[in-house]
Amino acid sequence: CLLLLLLLLFIPPLPTAVSSPETFAFDLASLSFRNLTLLGDSDLRSGAVALTRDSSVPSSSSGSFLFNLPIPFFDPSSNLSFSFSTRFSFSITNPSPGSPGDGLAFFVSDLSAFRGLFNSSSPSTNSSILAVEFDTRSGANHVGLDIGGLIPIKSSDLSPFAIELKSGKAITAWIEYLRDEKSLKVWAGNSSLKPERPVLSANFDLSRYFEHSMYVGFSASTEGGTEVHTIESWSFRTFGFPAIDGHRQSSHNISNGSWSAFPTSPVVDEGKSSHKMTVLCLGMVGLVFFGIALIMFAFMLVRKRMVSREGQQVILNGLRQFRYQELSSATKGFNVNRIVGAGAFGTVYRAVDPKTGTALAVKRSKKSHQSKNEFLAELSIIAGLRHKNLVQLQGWCSEKGELLLVYEFMPNGSLDKFLYSEADIGLSLALDWTKRYSVAVGIASALTYLHEECDQQVIHRDIKTSNIMLDGHFNARLGDFGLAKLLDHDKSPDSTLTAGTMGYLAPEYLQYGRATDKSDVYSYGVVILEVCCGRRPIEVKDGHANMLINLVDWVWGLYSKDRLIDAADQQLNGAFDVESMLRLLLIGLSCANPICTDRPSMRKVLQILDHEAEPIVVPKLKPSLTFNSSAPLALQDIVLDCYESQVSSKSSD
Template sequence: MPPYIQFLILLLSSSIFTSTSSSSPKNLTLIGSAHYANGSIILTQEIPNCNSRSYSPNGRILHSYPIRFFNSSSNVTVSFSTRFTFKITPPPPPCVSGDGLAFLIASDPNSLPHSNGYLGLPDSPISDPFFAIELDTSFNPDLGDFNDNHLGLDLNSVISVASIDLTSKGIYLKSGRRITVWIEYRDSENVIRVWIGYPDSKPQHPVLSVPIDISKVFKEFMYVGFSASNGRGSSIHSIEKIQFHTFESSSTPNLQMETRTSRTCLICYPEDPGIEGSETGLWNDHRKDNRVLELAFGLLFVTVSMIIVASLLMVYCICLNKRRRCRDRPQMYRFHETEVPKKLKLAEIRLATKGFDPNRIIGQGASSTVYEANLPSCGNVAVKRFSKANQSGFLGNQFATELATMVGCLRHKNLVQLLGWCCEGNELVLVYEYMPNGSLDKILHHRRTNNRSLTLTFEKRLNILLGVSSALVYLHEECDRQIIHRDVKTCNVMLDADFNAKLGDFGLAEVYEHSARKRDATLPAGTMGYLAPEYVFSGVPTVKTDVYSFGVVVLEVASGQRPVNEDGVAVTDWMWDLWEKRILIAAADPKLMGRYDKVDMERMLMAGLICVHPNHEMRPTMKEAGRMLRGGMVPELPVRKPIVMIQSVVPERSAEMMVARVGGDESETPWSTPRTHFSRGN
């Protein structure tokens, strides 16, 4: 970037900081009597004449945008923590104090009352849920108050479900002193804890600890903020510092949840992240703010001009730089600057797996073993440990391919998320998110789970197939680099707690540019029974070879049959025979006991057959296959299994022309299908 542009950007950023450092944050909405004054958020203020019958309205601030607390699709609830400093300044005698203030999480801000009183909270149960930690300075026996100096937890009602007398803790809310409150919720424990004290250092023990599962109370999105009211009294309720964080739950019991990086702070007031832990803050001498404000007005005209010029230059530079990166991007996997899986230490993984305890094995393959483990930083995880044999050769390449592919660009709800990796000594380990229901293969073909029979309903099977198709559409068409999985099978389809499908195991994946060169022939990799015939004999993977494997998965899920049965008959050959006899619906899994719509089941089977068409040109794309499963029209299938001719390019057989006939006359089509050992005998 040219030096003069860097200078403009530096000057622009300095001007913007100068002009906004003392202004109000744009992500907070002020309601009622709330306003900014002297670097604080004033919720309510003294009434000039407390003997009059004029009352000030409630004061409330809310984060302008709702915050996700619960993900209904994945059934995951976030943990959260907040820390705020407030001050309640009582009026001079004989005036009485106000009601107090409350930290508030509400589903619908419009459901909160506008009338004065009750800390701005609903005075009767409402249908829209809310949660509040009240700092009550008004004694109301009808609400079960101890006195006019207590802290309480409110849930959908102003009557507290739990409260504590703060006088016994040496805390006086109406002292006019600054008081800090810490609130934490850990989803792993389902407990709300509250600390309160005068200093900035967090007290050792909470004053309130209440078991509560917010996933049963909160909606998916909630608004966070503060509320205060004076009722028939008159006090100044002010907020001087706020920090609010959400993050994944941690099982570490003594983790200091408020010591998070500034990036995770959803509500930070003041906005300067350096204020954390410092004595300087909103209560600094406001004369400094006045000087900054005067300087900001003096530079306003220059700043506006600089914004226009620098913005145009920045947009131009960003576009130019992006174009240059796309043109000069090296031929390697691109890594995201954020969300990159962490490099873990082998000692940490050994501890989590209890020394790779055989009792923790949840899956095993030819090249790796998968263990269930619990990492403090990630929770329950699946640890994939590659075999020690030949790690510098094929397995080493498989580990590197899977790591680079998953880190490179894969962020999709139907792909297993890579959380970390380890390469120490002769150990190669990948750490993935844990899938409670294991693999689709296990559910389909190993029925006994926890001493009870488990059968997937037709609806769940369809949802699983749609998830796999969505993942493959992303790999083929939407990822930065086109990725061919090459090993799509039920063993590599993992199921979360709600039986949502996530495709995993990218050890055989290949990554190409969208405008890729012609692929070189190699020995085919994958699992027999799922391999497309042209791939077996050419060694050239394409998106259509993934479509074929997906089609086998569709037929396997619909019928409950393995891709190759004990007699060596492939499920694809069996399905084509049933189609030719016009009894395709007979392939439906008998475990379903007829609990499905026959039209939907037949559409699923036909979609699987068109995906395993021997002629790859007749197969649909993954997007088209997903559309068929959702109820779209399936192209007309041939009356019998087509015959396809493929020439092998595997070196020792490159001169052969493998020809076999599976139904129909050879003269009907210029294609013929190579016979494999999975085909039935004559």
């Protein structure tokens, strides 16, 4: 039987009774904390909701989430209920197939269902709960209907429908209850097209199980296994109540989705004044408790979201404030054996959260005024950014003179490790052409989001292979926002100091010290050439410090001789698609064009990568750019700085 963990962290009480029924609908294209209440181990990951922890070690993990507004399901004055339908996509993956979990369930329940922990040893007897479960326990592969408890009253095997719940593939389900027909049907499929034949059909009058207002959501459990349950999309609506007054329609936006309420005319019944008085009293009591809970919740939220910065406030959107002792314990006292990286900001440690067992990356700053400024800049920017190709910030800490950022852990480390590892040639082989092309698309998507889709434009200023992380599936995540600048759109930041990494800096940025989205595009172009060629931006030829090879110049030289394909990384041994290799090399050159106005936007780059636009015409000869005498850095300073950085990097390895 499916384990449902519905542990109440914070759910506002049901509102007082209203005098008219309502229909209700929402469609969340991108789920967020503003729309949902997350319970147990569930968390938001790149626009989807993971209900259980991602762990290769068998453990008990349970989580739930629900839409955080109560939805009208039943009108007691007319003794009629609504019909409803829902559509959602989910996936069940398992790092250790020999250690299955329980599966997941969609539920409709009143508030009382959230007052405890329900499992197979203590089954729920709540009559106001409906659950449609997708069960994987003990090798099961079925869909079941639970009403008033956790024992399925009807189930159906999904194997005849060519559906394997534990395949890891996205599965779409449709659930529909029709009040007039007293029937509930479930459809499921491996595509977004609704099948003609339902996988489960049952005839029940659910009106007697519905309360006036109910909550809808999902729950999942591993119960000693390693399954990871993810809800990728979800829409829901109620319908079918008679005499809806369409002239009084009102709607409200919620994040990227919306819900709409359509109230009918008030129903007046003078014979129920005593009942109304009781309802009014209960409503007042509910409001008092709601007010107290709201104040406590607001206090906790403000405490988590505010950090001091020289008398100013930095808003932290939904981040966890860690205690120093927690992070010290999680890193074994910041043990040197836990170090996984180092940069200008400080040192990065691998940590294990003692509460959840989740792997984390803790960035510990150097103790200086400059690093504190970088810390606060990074914190204020990335706290509000959410994209599947950005490294997700989990929390922060500012205690004992320490500045620490806590990120989700990227098990495969940084991209440069796979491109340039001299100690382990197998790393280069692991990063095949398909993964490399996916990296290019992922970072282009992240930069399109930063440049064009945020409320304020974000210029990263330090795009390089060591700042591109790879998750467990080799998906690219752009990280390290320590040098990023938050801008109003169409405004350029002026800087008296050039920041970033030599070899990735655009010529105009070196000349004027002014970072723009076009300077990010240049850095992206250099990274793309690295991905294609397996070469660093600036390399020393035959060990001679005064003989340097610039990657952009080298590739452009081959292109001018119609030998562009010769730039392909020899480590690939020819195992790549020639057309996509040439496409990516040309994108790299067009982005690394010395003339900034000739570089494409990141949205244009993404369209080319997705074959939605034709590649940009790249001149055979590299365009020349004339510098004036006031350039802050000479070319020799640049290449020597890059050479010294490479020598320093190798010695630290």
